[in-house]
Structure formats: C-alpha cells, structure tokens
Amino acid sequence: MYNAATKFIAGALCVLAITSCNSESESARAARLLYEEAGKANIAGEPVRAIALLDSLKNAYPAETEWQRASMKLRPTLIINASDQQIRAVDDSLLVLEQEHNSLQSKMKVISNAQLVEPYYVDAASYDPQFMNSTGIQPRVSTIGQMYFLSSANGGALKHTGFTISCDGESVQGGPIAYDGELNYRIDGSEIVTYPAEQSDAVGAFVKAHKGSPMTLTLTGAKNKTMKLTPKQIDAIINCYDYSHTIMDARQLAFEKERLNRQLEIARSQAERLATQSGD
Secondary structure, eight states: OOHHHHHHHHHHHHHHHHHOOTTOOHHHHHHHHHHHHHHHHHHTTOHHHHHHHHHHHHHHOTTOHHHHHHHHHHHHHHHHHHHHHHHHHHHHHHHHHHHHHHHHHTTEEEEOOTTSSSOEEEETTTOOTTGGGSSEEEEEEETTSOEEEEEEEESSOOOEEEEEEEETTEEEEEOOOOOOSSSEEEETTEEEEEOOHHHHHHHHHHHHHTTTSOOEEEEEESSOEEEEOOHHHHHHHHHHHHHHHHHHHHHHHHHHHHHHHHHHHHHHHHHHHHHHHHHO
8 A cells, every 4th residue: 555655755765864964953853853753654554643743844843944845745645645544434434324324214204295395304113193282302304414303382381492301410401492483383272392403413412322311301481391201202312313413424424535535636646746846
C-alpha cells in the first residue's frame, strides 16, 4: 500500500540527511527531526499523525525554509495515504450501518395515505392505529430519517404542551410547545402535540441509555397526567431512535466520503505536478 510513498520518503530522507551538516542550527535540527518523524509515521501506516507532525513543523519553524520546502513536497503523498485510509474506514462504517438499517427496517411499519404530507415510519410491534384517540406518546421516523414524537391526550382537558420521561432519578423533556393550532392543536376533546427532531432525538437517547429500567411518562400542561411506559413502548422508542440514526449517520458518512474523494483527487494532482517539476 505504501511502497511508492516509502521509496519517495526514504530517498528524500537520504538526500536531505547527506546535504545536512553537523553545524545545523538548533531550530533546523528540530525541524529536520519533525520531518523525519513524519516520514517514519507514514511508512508505519500512520499518515494522519505524519500530517500533524508536518503541521507542527510548519507552525513552529517558519524560518527553516529547507524543511518547509521538503514538507510541501511530502504533504500531498501523506494526504493521499490518509485519504485512502479514511475512505476505507468510512466504507466499513457504512457497511455496518447498512446491516443495522436492514435489521431494524424489518421492525418498522410505513404509514402512508393520501391525507399525509409525506409517509412516516413507526415501530410495527407497538403501532396503534387509534393513537389519536388515546393518551400517550408515539415515536415516528420521517422518510429522511428524522425521529419525532407526537403526544396525544383525550378526555381530560389537560391543555398539555409537553411531556417528561423519568427514570432512576433523571428525566428528559419534550416541549414545551405552545398551543398554536398547528404543532399543538385541539379538536373535539383531543389534544395533539408534535415535537421537533432535536428534542425528540434527545428523548430517544435518554430512553436508550436507561433501557431495562422502569420509566414514567408525564404529559405536562394546565393539568398533568402520569402513566408507566410499557416495555413494548420503550422498545418502540429505542427502535425508532436506532432506525433514525442508521439513516442520518449514513447520510453524514456519505458526505464525508464525498469530501475525502475530492481531497484525494486534489492531492493526487498536486503529487503529479510536483513529480513533473522534479523531473524537469
């Protein structure tokens, strides 16, 4: 993997060592040692550490032009090796996420009908088509992977604006979402509140972290209503949270891979240009 880079670095180190003399200044010696250590790190399969060493050389010894020039020539090779390494790591992570996504998807149910702006996913085992006529919370996942909650209250005139989940002396909160007729609306004795993805993700993380412990749900508002979350409800929250993250994390990794590929192409072009200049 590092054969070409090894030959280049070994040759460069050899030439520079021969041209260096015992009378070099203290700063020149320090810069040289950083350069040599960067070359060794790259040969050892640690190009990211090698780049960090060149960064230290650049920042600490700007006046050592000989080693600054040598670093500039070496840097594209290190970036190529680091990019290749990081792309492989991203691919490995994407493969793991794909396997997790496929496993979780079998536990999800897509809800789609003409009245919806867009479809959404719910936990299949706990799905209640009459949720809007009940009292409690329901986790959902949008088609782009965002997790969000709905809370529903019926018959109690709670005028609720949020909810709290408590466990082991700790708690997490959804809301408050002020009554506005949209995210928080009331009709025929029913109250429905929709919570943003940021709050919902924090709730999902809390529930997952406390899995295995009893949890209490409290709808909060003009009046409060408290109930126990069943194991099935807890699993539904965790499944939606995990499913959401397989989608969102995979998207972020795809962006990162795209960035690394651009970085790799730029570094290859720089390396080819430097090689051509050296041959002139």
